[in-house]
Amino acid sequence: MMSKIVRTITRLVTPAIMVFGLYVIMHGHVTSGGGFQGGAVFASAAALLLVAFGSGRVKDYMRIPDLTAISASGALVFIGAGFAGIATTFFYNLFVGSAIFGHVPEFGPAHEDIWTGGVIPIMNTGVALNVVAGLTAVMVVMAIASNKTRDGE
């Protein structure tokens, strides 16, 4: 548990970090960024919470089994997107040219169009779930463990 200033600032900043993380994830196929980067940004919000409020409070509303389940399901979304194209080949980009995310931009500089990229946005989301939940789980577990170690000594 840190001082009041830190906690207040954390309250203010955390939603902004999360929104920014989401933006990076959603626009991963259009601007720089992507599931991994956005996921890491998102997880840094969790890290901030951990530092500011201590592992004791955070672990009450972030439960490890849930986090692992989310992580696994994110990976499942990813691999599911890969399998979607198995009729042609594994990881075949199925949705290019279809109704979902199917717009195909012209070669060369193009303007922002979020409905592009075929299967990539979906994979991005899956990976992001994986990263967010995974990193958060690791941090929470390690925070708890190191606290326990310190108290035990």
Place this chain on the structure above:
Amino acid sequence: MPLLAAFLTPLVGRIGPRVRNTFVIVALAIVQMLVIIVARDVYANGIQIYTLGATAPSLAIPETHMVPVRIILEVDGLGAFMGLMGATVALAGAIYSISCMKLETGQDRFYTLLLLLAASMVGIQYTGDLFNLFVFLEILSISGAALAGFRTRFVDAVEGGFKYVIVSTVAALLVLISIGMFYGQYNLLNMAAIADAMQYTVIDKIALALLVVALLTKSGAVPSHWWVPDTYTPAAGGTSPIIYGASLTCLAALFRVVFSIYGLKLSLSLIGWVVIIAGLLSMFVGVTMALRQTDVKRLMTYHAISQEGYMLLGVGVGLAVLGDPQAVAAYGREAIAGGIFHVINNAFFKGLLLLTGEALFLQLGTRDLNKMGGMGRNMKWTCAFFIIGALAISGVPPFNGFASKLMIYESSFQLNPMLTIIALVVSIMTLASFTKVFQAAFTGPEQPEYAEVGGVPLSMKIGMGILAAATVLFSLFPQFVVDTIVYPAADALLNQTGYIGAVMGGA
């Protein structure tokens, strides 16, 4: 779609955390089946390639372009062979683990990691892409380290896991640097394409040195063998044979790199002799260290190092003469085949021995040979399995260990008789050391404090039984096994042109 196995394994690993033992076994059995299907296909039709994400699986190189862009899975004889090995060992280890892990917590994750380890073993063998190899190597090392450190209440388990992760991370980083060197020069990541473009510059030589060092380290050959016993000895339940299988996988990855990427462009005799000397040292140091051990699993681990020496010796002999077609035909091919045959034999009987050692530990609560005795009466099955494994590993004639060692002896004799003599001496020392274990653990007066120890649970018997059955099967039909699966694997290593041609098309 011959390569479904490779896709299916990671998927199965994902579902793992939520479903339990039966599912794991079913999944591994399915993987085993798919691996066998793939292997049959490869042996029937030659190298199979599968381009991920292309409009057609066989479209390795995009039209209008000269080099492969996407990741290509490429399965040749060696890949199929090693996949078979990995899947079998993983299956046996998993079955074995079911009953002996009952007392532990965190089983869900244990099985997840076990599946991931199995997946990565198959993945390493099937990939045709260098970077992909690196990625799977990392999966392998992380899951392996975690499994090694699974019994967190023992400090040696934790330390073993830590060593494993440090060693493999450094090794993987060295691999990554060499990948960067290839990429910088040729802008390629596909192994076949790199082999095609290879000009054998100074940078390539350095990359080769780094790769050889890294992969030898990971497979635990002698200059860097010190981590092996610490990691295997405390490894939990059925995992030690699987981790051992993982080491052998790294060994196979080394063969793949040396033969398929560098192939004839090497200064062969030099590298060949480096490999041979590493092999000899491994053999000798491993077995002498083993003779001094009283910890039953540690002893077996040192034997594992020593046996790895045989494989390196066999393949090294083949490598040393690779440039000379006559010598290859005369004994090089046989040497390589012997080395590879020894890999799979060893995975089976060494895995079996490690499992029996683990069974002793679980039932008696100690790994110290001096405290054991008379267990032949109480643990009849374990005793029988141990005898099979021990005879096979020391190369006693009817068993498969003899068949593969004979191939290595014969061929290495033609290169240099000294090699054969050392190998024979090591073999005898192996036998001596296992006789000692047998006497200490299974015969002799019954120790009063272990009078109530019963036999092992059923699933452990099945797990050991699978490996024992494989050992016996290979012993009964060595010629058949060698002809159907070993020689194709050896030929796959020798046939670098075919490996390149499958991807680059008509090269």
Place this chain on the structure above:
Amino acid sequence: MVRKVVIGLTMVIVGVMLFTVALMMRPFGEPVSIMDDYIIENTQQVTGANNAVSAVVFDWRGYDTLGEATVLFTAVTAVVMLLRKRKDEASE
């Protein structure tokens, strides 16, 4: 003492190797780009994505990313497993 020699030797060998590579490598900023040119030219048509890096990560080399996600998942599983509460601990 032996330790220091070993460290020194390793450092010298690896250092020489690395610096040789650094010097022998083709000039910085002028990469060979057979594979990458193809990707830059074809990314938009084939994958429909504007961000070529994302396209490489998820489409051209999707299998690597699968492996990568698996690595992360493995590590998470491993960490959670290793730091789990043990039975003997829980009973305290």
Place this chain on the structure above:
Amino acid sequence: MSAIVTNAPFIGVAALACVGLYIMLAQRNLIKIVMGITIFESAVNLFLVSLGYRNEGIAPIFTNATGTHMVLPVPQALTLTSIVIGVATTALMLTFIVLIYRHTGETDARKSRRVKG
């Protein structure tokens, strides 16, 4: 001589790698060893990224791009992958250190490990 100037980034990478390696080998504290590995790893990542640099190239993103003279995208993707892998391994190594510390109350390699790496 000219190679030293043009390949300065690669030389920097090599130097960084040597620093990491030295820390890895010479330090006794487990956490410092992990730090050494991390430094080595960043050197490798930098190596990969710098391999993909093209003189006066722009980021390989077509949105609002002015041309197609771009930095190579593949090394960036590879680096992304290897960074994530690095995070994973570092987490695992630190976990092991926490466990070792719990058992021995030490993070010193001399006391908690029989063989030194």
